[in-house]
Amino acid sequence: MPDLVICDIVMPELDGxxxxxxxxxxxxxxxxxxxxxxxxxxxxxxxxxxxxxxDDYLTKPFDNLELLNAVESRLKNGRV
Structure with a gap:
């Protein structure tokens, strides 16, 4: 099982x-x-x-630090 899923909305066949x-x-x-x-x-x-x-919604273009902070926060907090 993954620790975190990062997904786009626009994808072929099944959207985000x-x-x-x-x-x-x-x-x-x-x-x-x-x-x-x-x-x-x-x-x-x-x-x-x-x-x-x-749990989060980041838009492109994004800053690398913004992405890393969001990932760190999600991994630290998880879901309840």
Whole structure:
């Protein structure tokens, strides 16, 4: 099992929202911290992600330090 999932929203076949939905439905994966790293910057997309249970939402372009801090925070805090 991964310690953290970092996922884009726009992907072929199954989008990031679908990935998050499926991970949350499975008891074995529902507690894995989940971050979106995406080019979608609309407020609607961010709200949808957070309402679905994403733990973080970073938009491209991103700063390396911003990504590392977000990953460190997610790994430290995990999900409750």
């Amino acid at each position: 929202y679908g990935v998050l939905y499926l991970l949350n439905k499975n008891p074995k994966t529902q507690n894995i911290p989940f971050m979106f790293l995406t080019g979608k910057t609309e407020h609607f997309d961010m709200r949808k992600a957070m309402e679905m249970g994403a």
